[in-house]
Amino acid sequence: MSEPFEPTGYKTEDQLIWGMRASHPGLLEIKIHNPKKMNAIGTPPERKIAEIVKAAQTDDNVKVILLHGGSFFSSGNDLSMFAKPMTDEERQHVMVTGVKVVMVDMLMAMNTSIKPIVCVVRGAAIGIGFTLTAHSTFLYCSPEAKFMTPFMKSS
Numbered sequence: 001m002s003e004p005f006e007p008t009g010y011k012t013e014d015q016l017i018w019g020m021r022a023s024h025p026g027l028l029e030i031k032i033h034n035p036k037k038m039n040a041i042g043t044p045p046e047r048k049i050a051e052i053v054k055a056a057q058t059d060d061n062v063k064v065i066l067l068h069g070g071s072f073f074s075s076g077n078d079l080s081m082f083a084k085p086m087t088d089e090e091r092q093h094v095m096v097t098g099v100k101v102v103m104v105d106m107l108m109a110m111n112t113s114i115k116p117i118v119c120v121v122r123g124a125a126i127g128i129g130f131t132l133t134a135h136s137t138f139l140y141c142s143p144e145a146k147f148m149t150p151f152m153k154s155s
Contacts, residue, residue: 014044018052026063028056028115032074032129039069041128042078043102050106056115065113067132068120074129076150103128110135121145 010019015034021027030052032039049067056062110117110132119125119136124146133139133147 014048015039015042016045016048016052020061026061027066028052028059028062028064029066030068032067032069034078035070035072037078037080038072038075038124039129040075040078040080042081043097046102046106046128050102050109053106053109053113053117057113062115065115065117066120067117067136069123069129072123073119073121073125073145074127074132075124076127076129107131107135113137121147124148126150 009022010017010029012033015032016030017033018028018030021029030049032041032045034040034045053065056065116137117135118138118140119133120140120142121133122142122145125133126148127150130147130149
């Protein structure tokens with residue numbers, strides 16, 4: 001599932017690849033890149049997405065932000081952090097920091113963006129991946145796109 005993707009001048013950090021595509025002036029591209037976990041998103045990439053989107057607001061070179069995951073958008077939250085042994089206090093800190101601070105910061109950065117954010121979904125958008133698409137300006141889906149919210153059951 002891991003296709004090569006890192007155009008010249010792009011940066012790779014915190015399971016993201018991003019940069020301005022030379023062939024498309026004004027387009028800031030952000031790719032979720034955690035192929036071993038089907039693009040699960042943890043606190044570091046959430047923090048980085050917020051940082052990139054916020055910085056784009058004052059960058060006159062950025063006209064549109066494109067967010068995608070390549071052949072699979074996102075399998076949701078990366079829950080592997082909870083597999084590590086931790087005390088109840090450490091677990092509470094991880095939950096509060098990750099969910100109540102970082103995730104909210106990322107979603108608010110997207111929600112208040114003055115630059116249009118386009119999400120392109122191939123494969124699935126699950127959990128936080130689904131939520132990211134709801135905070136975009138435009139959503140484009142391939143025919144095989146699937147959306148799932150494991151936190152809600154339909155009757």
